[in-house]
Amino acid sequence: MIAKPQSETELFERAQSLAGLSLGELAHREGFAIPKDLKREKGWSGQLLEWCLGASAGSKPIQDFPELGIELKTIPIDASGKPLESTYVCITPLCNVTGSTWHNSNVYNKLSRVLWIPILAERHIPLDQRVVANPILWSPNPQQEQLLRSDWEEIMEMIAFGQIEQITARHGQVLQLRPKAANNKARTSAIGPNGQLIQTLPRGYYLRTKFTAALLQDYFQL
DNA sequence: GCGTGATCATGA
DNA sequence: TCATGATCACGC
Numbered sequence: 020m021i022a023k024p025q026s027e028t029e030l031f032e033r034a035q036s037l038a039g040l041s042l043g044e045l046a047h048r049e050g051f052a053i054p055k056d057l058k059r060e061k062g063w064s065g066q067l068l069e070w071c072l073g074a075s076a077g078s079k080p081i082q083d084f085p086e087l088g089i090e091l092k093t094i095p096i097d098a099s100g101k102p103l104e105s106t107y108v109c110i111t112p113l114c115n116v117t118g119s120t121w122h123n124s125n126v127y128n129k130l131s132r133v134l135w136i137p138i139l140a141e142r143h144i145p146l147d148q149r150v151v152a153n154p155i156l157w158s159p160n161p162q163q164e165q166l167l168r169s170d171w172e173e174i175m176e177m178i179a180f181g182q183i184e185q186i187t188a189r190h191g192q193v194l195q196l197r198p199k200a201a202n203n204k205a206r207t208s209a210i211g212p213n214g215q216l217i218q219t220l221p222r223g224y225y226l227r228t229k230f231t232a233a234l235l236q237d238y239f240q241l
Numbered sequence: 242g243c244g245t246g247a248t249c250a251t252g253a
Numbered sequence: 254t255c256a257t258g259a260t261c262a263c264g265c
Contacts, residue, residue, distance in 0.1 A: 061261055062246030069246080078245035078264065095248080105256080107247055188257050198258055199244085207242075220258095221243080228256080 021073040027087050027156070033072055034134060034154035042138070043147030045071055053147050064149070065093045068136050080109060080125055082132075089156075090129045095140035096152065100235055103140060106226040110199055113209035114216060116179050121168045124175075126194070126224050130167060132158050137235065155238045163193075163234070170194035171224075181212040183219055193230035199223030 024030035037045065042064060046053045051067050054060045074083040074091055083091040095103040109125045121127050137152040159167060170191035177186050188195045200221045211217035 057248060057261090059261055060246095061248040062263085064248095065246045066263095076245085078243085080244060083245095093247085104248060107245090110244060195257090198260085200260080201242090201262095202260060203258080205242075223244090 021070065023073045023075055024084065024087065027089065030072060030084060030087060030089065030134065031154060031156055034136060037068075037071060037136070037151045038153045040151050041147060042067065042149045042151070045151070046147065056146055063146075064095075064138055064140070065091075068093050068151075072134075082129060084134075088132055090131075090133045091136065092133055093136045093138055094231060094235075096137045096235070097141050098139065100137070100152075100239055102228045102231045102235065103142075105195070105197075105228050106231055107199070108194070108224040108226060110221060110223045111174075111178070111196065113178055113183055113207060113219065113222065116175060116210070119175055119179075121171055124171060126167070126171055130159060130226075132156070135235070155235065157234060157238070163230075166193045166230075174224075178210065181210045181214060183209045183217075183222070184212075186222070188225075191227070193227050195225050195227060196222045197225050 024033055043053060045067055049070055054063055057063055069083065069091060072091060076083050076085060082089055092106060094106060097103055109129055135155040135157060139150045139152060170193055174186060174190060174196050186196050188197045190196065198220050203220060205221055206218040207221045208216050209219045
């Protein structure tokens with residue numbers, strides 16, 4: 020068991036010490052079995068880095084380092100530093116949303132401070148040869164927060180007004196809502212068009228690739 | 242089923 | 254080519 024970092028600085032320095040190492044090296048060092056690919060273990064890289072950095076939250080709906088107020092996100096990038104995938108943030112409540120505000124939302128909480136760990140992860144690179152890049156400690160700037168907030172408020176308003184079935188991944192400039200479930204037969208309670216409860220596919224918030232690409236670029240350094 | 246970690250895979 | 258909708262594994 021790796022000890023929890025006691026400060027933001029300690030966490031960041033620990034993350035910096037991993038830069039340049041391959042996932043194979045890290046997995047071997049920490050005793051993680053290396054799958055042949057991620058088809059059946061999509062969260063493997065994220066869980067390996069959580070372990071290496073001493074994250075503690077498990078599957079609770081809070082930040083990975085609650086004492087530090089920091090969320091950890093690994094993000095797959097290509098050789099030019101561009102993200103290869105959108106970034107999952109958290110699930111969304113679909114009923115009992117009265118009283119929800121941006122500032123008490125889980126999206127706000129998780130994105131208020133994020134330690135990004137980019138991983139050079141082009142699909143042609145074997146999993147064990149993918150390399151950890153320099154970490155980035157980020158908080159949204161005012162423009163980014165406004166974009167996130169307006170997308171979140173638009174989506175939450177639709178949910179509150181019983182419009183969940185009208186929301187697609189095309190809504191939102193930077194934050195989108197997409198299915199988040201074991202499969203498309205999964206069901207959870209939501210507000211229906213006439214205010215009644217209906218059963219629908221669970222959804223989660225994701226950051227668009229264009230948004231994370233821009234934020235990584237802001238921190239790009241030689 | 243919920244919530245975590247995400248990436249896969251196919252249609253546009 | 255790329256984003257949307259679908260999916261995989263795990264703990265509880």
